[in-house]
Amino acid sequence: MQRNKFSKSLLLATIALTYSISGYSAASKADYRDFVPSPxxxxYFEDGKVDFGTYNGFRRYHADCHVCHGPAGMGSSYAPALLESLKVMSYGDFVNAVVxxxxxxxxxxxPSFAKNIDVIKYIADIYAYLxxxxxxxxxxxxxxxxxxxxxLIADK
Ligand code: HEC
Incomplete structure (x- = not known):
């Protein structure tokens, strides 16, 4: 009983940490101005347009991942197609692989991207794009x- 409680709170703490690393918080969407990404x-997609974060993910992907993972996540002879990986991979596993x-x-x-601020800071955007x-x-x-x-600064 005690043990169950402990593993449950450990699980919740891990989830909370994963979300805070990525800058995610839970919320629902109304239009692109209200959109808050979550795993x-x-x-956000409407009228053929994506939210700015997803667009930023496109740019970051092409700067740091494209060279191995191929154009637009389609894979290469060297590294797997990430658009296939993401059909089964959780956000946490994705972050873990990149870190x-x-x-x-x-x-x-x-390589580990743990020290590449241009990747780590925008990892949620790269995930969103993929x-x-x-x-x-x-x-x-x-x-x-x-x-x-x-x-707003208060939202940060
Ligand atoms: C130097 C080449 C290289 C670069 C650059 C690179 N990767 Fe990878 N990545 C690989 C290889 C190789 C694997 C496959 C390892 C394996 O077979 O398990 C991989 C695996 C992955 C996986 C796990 C896929 C799966 O199906 O298990 C993810 C997620 C991933 N990479 C994301 C990224 C992201 C995001 C970037 C850019 C920030 C990136 N990678 C940049 C070579 C690279």
Missing amino acids: EQPY TGRVGMNNSVM KARSDGVIGMNRPAKFPKVKK
Whole structure:
């Protein structure tokens, strides 16, 4: 009984930590100005446009991941197609892979991005972009976007 309680609170603490690392918080959406990403709904899509974070994810992906994972998440001979991976991978597992890196078959290696601020800071955006690709919501090209939404300092 005691033990169960403990493992439950440990689980909740882990979930809370995962969310706070990524800057996620729970909320529902009304339009793109109210949209707050969550692991369940990481991107916003309406009238052929994505939220600014998802668009930023597209840019970050192409700067840091494209070289191995291929154009628009489609994979290469060196690294897997992330748009397939994200059909089964949780947000937590995604973050974990990027933070710790991977050693794959044929000695292919993915470095740890733990010290790359341009990746870690925007990891939720990269996830959002790949999830939108994985869900088939956006195509290969640069997606159209809604304007960046200014956040109050208090929201931070
Ligand atoms: C130097 C090449 C390289 C770069 C750059 C790279 N990766 Fe990888 N990544 C790999 C390899 C190789 C694997 C497969 C390892 C394996 O087989 O388990 C991998 C695996 C992954 C996985 C696990 C996929 C799965 O199905 O288990 C994720 C998630 C991932 N990478 C995300 C990223 C993201 C996001 C970026 C950009 C920030 C990135 N990678 C940049 C080489 C790379």
